[in-house]
Amino acid sequence: MQNVAEESAPQGGLRERKKRATRAALVEAAVRLAAEHGAENITVEAISETAGVSPRTFFNYFDSRDDVFVMIGAETSARLRRAVLEAPAELSPLQALRHALAAELAEVEQHHELWRLHAEVLRRSPRLLVRSLGVHAADELGLAETLAERMGADGPAAPSAGEESRRSALGLYPHLLAAVCVTAVRVAFEHWCVRQEERTFTDVFQETFDHLAAGLPAPSGTAGRP
Amino acid sequence: MQNVAEESAPQGGLRERKKRATRAALVEAAVRLAAEHGAENITVEAISETAGVSPRTFFNYFDSRDDVFVMIGAETSARLRRAVLEAPAELSPLQALRHALAAELAEVEQHHELWRLHAEVLRRSPRLLVRSLGVHAADELGLAETLAERMGADGPAAPSAGEESRRSALGLYPHLLAAVCVTAVRVAFEHWCVRQEERTFTDVFQETFDHLAAGLPAPSGTAGRP
DNA sequence: CGCAAATCTGCAGAGTCTGCAAAAAAGAGT
DNA sequence: ACTCTTTTTTGCAGACTCTGCAGATTTGCG
Numbered sequence: 001m002q003n004v005a006e007e008s009a010p011q012g013g014l015r016e017r018k019k020r021a022t023r024a025a026l027v028e029a030a031v032r033l034a035a036e037h038g039a040e041n042i043t044v045e046a047i048s049e050t051a052g053v054s055p056r057t058f059f060n061y062f063d064s065r066d067d068v069f070v071m072i073g074a075e076t077s078a079r080l081r082r083a084v085l086e087a088p089a090e091l092s093p094l095q096a097l098r099h100a101l102a103a104e105l106a107e108v109e110q111h112h113e114l115w116r117l118h119a120e121v122l123r124r125s126p127r128l129l130v131r132s133l134g135v136h137a138a139d140e141l142g143l144a145e146t147l148a149e150r151m152g153a154d155g156p157a158a159p160s161a162g163e164e165s166r167r168s169a170l171g172l173y174p175h176l177l178a179a180v181c182v183t184a185v186r187v188a189f190e191h192w193c194v195r196q197e198e199r200t201f202t203d204v205f206q207e208t209f210d211h212l213a214a215g216l217p218a219p220s221g222t223a224g225r226p
Numbered sequence: 227m228q229n230v231a232e233e234s235a236p237q238g239g240l241r242e243r244k245k246r247a248t249r250a251a252l253v254e255a256a257v258r259l260a261a262e263h264g265a266e267n268i269t270v271e272a273i274s275e276t277a278g279v280s281p282r283t284f285f286n287y288f289d290s291r292d293d294v295f296v297m298i299g300a301e302t303s304a305r306l307r308r309a310v311l312e313a314p315a316e317l318s319p320l321q322a323l324r325h326a327l328a329a330e331l332a333e334v335e336q337h338h339e340l341w342r343l344h345a346e347v348l349r350r351s352p353r354l355l356v357r358s359l360g361v362h363a364a365d366e367l368g369l370a371e372t373l374a375e376r377m378g379a380d381g382p383a384a385p386s387a388g389e390e391s392r393r394s395a396l397g398l399y400p401h402l403l404a405a406v407c408v409t410a411v412r413v414a415f416e417h418w419c420v421r422q423e424e425r426t427f428t429d430v431f432q433e434t435f436d437h438l439a440a441g442l443p444a445p446s447g448t449a450g451r452p
Numbered sequence: 453c454g455c456a457a458a459t460c461t462g463c464a465g466a467g468t469c470t471g472c473a474a475a476a477a478a479g480a481g482t
Numbered sequence: 483a484c485t486c487t488t489t490t491t492t493g494c495a496g497a498c499t500c501t502g503c504a505g506a507t508t509t510g511c512g
Contacts, residue, residue, distance in 0.1 A: 013509085013510075014509070014510085015458075015459085015508090015509060015510075018459090018508095018509090019459085043497095043498070043499090044498080044499070044500090045498090053460075053461090054460065054461050054462075055461095055462095056460075056461055056462070056463090056501095057459085057460055057461070059499085059500060059501080060459080060460075063353075063500085064499080064500075065498090065499065065500085092443065092444050093442075093444050094441075094442050094443075094444075126364075127289075129360075129364070130357070130360035130361055130363070130364050131356070131357065131360055132360070133359065133360040133363040133364060134355075134356035134357055134358070134359040134360030134361075134363070135356055135360075137356075137359040137360070137363060137409075137412075138352075138355070138356050138359060151444070171445075172413070172414075172417050172430065172433065172434065172437075173437060173444075173445050175413050175416070175417060176410065176413045176414075176434055176437055176438075176442075177442055179409045179410075179412070179413045180406050180409055180410065180413075180438070180442065182409075183363075183405045183406055183408075183409040184402065184405075184406065186363075186405070187398070187401050187402045187405045187406075188398075188402075190401070191398050191401060204398065207398065208398065208402055211398075211399065211402055212402075212406070212441065212442060213441045213442070214441055215320075215438065215439045215440055215441040216319075216320050216402075216403055216406065216438060216439070217318065217320075218318050218319050218320075218377070218399075219397075219399050239478085239479080240478070240479085241477090241478060241479075241489075241490085244477095244478090244490090245490085248490095269466095269467070269468090270467080270468070270469090271467090279491075279492090280491065280492050280493075281492095281493095282470095282491075282492055282493070282494090283490085283491055283492070285468090285469060285470080286490075286491075289469085290468080290469075291467090291468065291469090
């Protein structure tokens with residue numbers, strides 16, 4: 001039951017490795033098929049056949065057909081939360097989160113071919129895009145919890161009781177900060193998708209967070225000024 | 227296509243009134259049934275029978291069964307955009323949007339019984355909640371367009387060509403402002419849902435936007451907070 | 453090798469959703 | 483009042499999604 005010596009190894013038993021491989025195969029098959037033929041024209045049967053499993057097995061991994069298109073960033077959330085906790089203590093909450101996000105984005109760059117296909121699929125399917133937006137927004141609660149932990153106690157102490165109904169134990173500020181930053185990353189990503197040739201993503205990302213940190217004032221050269 | 231003398235009347239022809247009535251009946255039937263028996267146990271057949279139409283007609287109004295649970299604020303978006311355009315010209319973009327939101331929230335208070343049931347349904351169905359988050363986030367594109375219009379040209383002129391692919395014509399700032407504000411309203415709403423007895427929604431709403439306007443600095447007493 | 457647990461698979465069946473064409477209703481003209 | 487056109491509703495056939503169940507297969511372990 002206990003972990004014997006699996007601290008540095010990235011995988012657990014052989015079983016878990018196979019599960020991860022199957023899941024990854026299903027996701028990759030789905031994304032590639034959808035990028036070519038359009039997400040709406042891909043059936044579960046086609047995906048599972050490409051991945052080499054039965055249609056029934058598909059539903060052992062995903063609750064619905066659409067889930068396979070929006071569950072790519074599953075591991076990102078956990079990494080992000082750890083990075084927030086490990087950020088230098090002298091940073092403000094916003095700065096710490098910005099720092100953690102920048103590190104995570106570098107990670108994503110590794111798999112950028114699949115991410116690019118994924119973005120293409122979402123762009124051509126408004127229904128799936130909406131679903132994806134919702135999933136990312138749902139991440140923010142966990143992130144808000146982590147921010148509250150960082151703000152409340154720097155050490156690993158104070159696991160407050162009452163783990164159920166996490167919303168009620170959270171202050172407004174951590175929830176707002178997490179939600180706004182998740183949103184800001186999404187906007188930066190969408191903006192960059194349209195202008196990939198003109199600017200680097202890091203550039204757009206930094207400008208976005210500069211707006212946030214400044215309190216969202218009207219940009220200099222606009223008609224309606226305060 | 228042109229409006230002849232329907233400026234003050236809230237409805238168009240008799241046909242449109244009946245359509246709106248049918249749609250509202252379907253939404254209300256769905257929400258009430260779901261609030262009682264749980265959203266997952268309600269079939270399209272049950273909803274349409276309660277609303278007095280055929281199951282096939284249901285799908286003439288909603289693309290999927292779940293849509294009926296997340297399409298309540300459909301008219302809110304249009305009203306909000308109009309309010310943004312009509313806001314006093316001397317307000318900054320953020321102030322104008324804050325003003326418009328406050329007005330719209332008063333409107334929602336009218337139907338608060340249905341909204342309360344709706345919130346209950348979403349709270350007990352994570353799947354639908356995620357879907358709802360996505361739909362609200364999708365509203366932001368239209369709002370961003372309106373903000374850009376307000377910032378770019380105060381008058382009713384300049385309906386720029388190229389209506390398709392609206393993202394590419396938008397600057398980063400309007401998109402970010404719209405997305406962040408929509409998110410902020412959602413966070414304020416969720417926070418208030420948990421503490422309805424302690425504070426008014428307007429109160430939470432104002433605090434939320436104060437945080438935003440200040441650039442999300444860490445609140446004063448961060449270290450030791452019970 | 454043999455046992456126990458987890459996983460994969462096929463199958464039956466309920467529910468979702470779409471295209472099509474006919475019936476019913478609403479609006480407009482004569 | 484009557485007809486004609488357009489819109490909306492409806493039933494039906496059929497494809498697809500998703501679930502529960504039971505048996506076959508694979509993995510982990512002694």
